[in-house]
Amino acid sequence: MHRLINFYSIVEEAWADYDQSRPIRSVVDISAMVSTNHVFKVTLADGDSVIAKLSYFGKFEHFKEDHSIINALATNLPHPFENFLARSLTKANEVYIYRYISTSLDAWVVFYNPIKKRKMLPRRLEEDQISKLGKEIARFHKACARVKGVLPPYSKTLKIDLEHLNDILDTENGKYEHRGHIDVTKKQIEIFHENSLLLKSDSFETIPVFIDWNIGNFSVNASLKLFSRWDYDWFRMSGRVMDFYFFSRVVSDIGDRTEFSYVVGPLMEERFIIFLQAYHKEYPLTENEIRFLKEAYRFFLLNYVVKDGRYFFHEIYATKLQREVYEIYLPTLDKVFDPEKLLKALKL
Template sequence: MSFIDFNEIVKEAWRAYDPTRTIITITDISAKVSTNHVYRVTFKDGNIIIAKLSYFGKYEHFVEDHSIINSLSNNLPDPFENFLARSLIKENSLFVHRHTDDVIDAWVVFYRPIKIKRKLPKRLNEDQIQKLAKEFARFHKACHTIRNTLPPSSKTLKVDVEHLLEIMRTDSGQHEFRMHHEQIEKHCNLFLENVDKLDANNLDTIPVFVDWNIGNFSVNPQFKLFSRWDYDWFRMSSRMIDFYFFARISSDVGDRTVFSYDVDPLMEDRFIVFLKAYHKEYPLTETEIRFLKEAYRFFILNYVVKYGKYFFHEIFATKLQQEAYERYLPLLDKKFDPEPLLNALHL
């Protein structure tokens, strides 16, 4: 990509929002593994806001997602009413600035800064796993309570998987996936078939954030959820889409700088500890547990295979995609067994 002055795009967006307030500095605070752009904007009066800039996907989906998130942040009940960072509003609607030129079509949304308490330790003990499981259960329950008050979403798991199949039929897709076309197509079709067999399309749909990496949220000293600020993978879907990252948080391996997305955390005893605590607070169903395999398959197909080059810097994307073809997808049906999880929950 040609040189693009992203700071200038952020300044242009702010001028469209409120030209009377002068920007002093713009600091890039983006995650080091991601291609997304996040900035801390400091004004002459000392106040600060956060700017998020994106340029992949569709502008309409960007606006749709952030409209849902902003509504969610305002509608969540106690104790989560201040959990999510809120976007800036202009007049009566969410403010989104669209910048277009010969090189890029980019979109900017502004957030109010959110307070951060404690990041999770890199490895949790069993008591911490149980406390966090109950918190996630309560958060999901709150999201379920207000789900019908949110703007509509056009994205579904089925639509995203069918979109990947469409991409592979294009000339660019034939080139990009030429070595793995048959494998990807097989797993897309398996996903669609198994979702139908499970009747998973009828599972309740709630707001899910998918990427519960320990760098994306904070907790208080009692392990209550305190704040969340990263929304890159947000969608409306089954709550089970969140559970692979819950398993990673619970994993005996703990958080690592060099990471992979193997299915193994879903089969750990420590994840069963998490599930039992979550289930006690907000019961799961047999269909949801059986759907976990397809939720993981979707995660690999959509966020690693299809969009990996957008969500991760090239070195990470290449590594994760190669592992997807060599391990994640071919070993999934051998490694994932829902029976130990169902037995632990007496389902």
């Protein structure tokens, strides 16, 4: 259905609504071709350019909320992160979001100023690079925590997202899409809630987290200091350990992979322990946060792969990943993840 939609014309409509005085010369699709989101480079007649992102999964209210928080974060982050995040264009002092509604599509467009990029992380990091990255991410998280008090309110929580998944499983479409896996999915949601209660996750500090830290989403300088970030698909306000699974993949011995796989193994690698030790020295973690890594991973599978997989990933990836959630990822979680090893390494 969406293949018949002219996304280019929607972007053109959005820009005309934003600033009709500056006509468009060209619109070029620069999407990564992995997700269903669309990213365009919009070149204006005067030679300037902006980046347009078009999205149509999730809720418009959450999309608007997330971008409002991100823009406030970008504006208020202290040195050396004051220019790290790509900023959205604003109108009348608010992030400008264009909403396109038709009988077949509810889509939203937001514009960004282009952001400079430096170096991408190497596909496989050396151990000293892992330590530097761990320290840098700790400093970034501390900076995010420092300004959380001036950010707009948020409504999206882990509990709400999994309640939404539970509701989906009770619908006709949900029963069809997740057929054969309804009971196990509901059981996993129950386990998440039980363990979250035991670990008192509600007491964890809530900060802005971006979750998807694939190396294609941000750049660093020659010293591995964070330089720029431009992808916000999985942004949310939550505990800082929600970011850690993707960093375990970034520092993994295998290194960055072109083929998608979300096995739990990287959380147990010695190389991730090096990352954690460097992070912990800069911004100490608690025992319960380390134990919650397992639940953060479980939530990632349930929310981003099972619930939103078919809306975010292209169908070939979504089908593969959702099958592997039930055949590989969840069945091996209890066998592979051992928090005691991580706690011992951090002397907690």
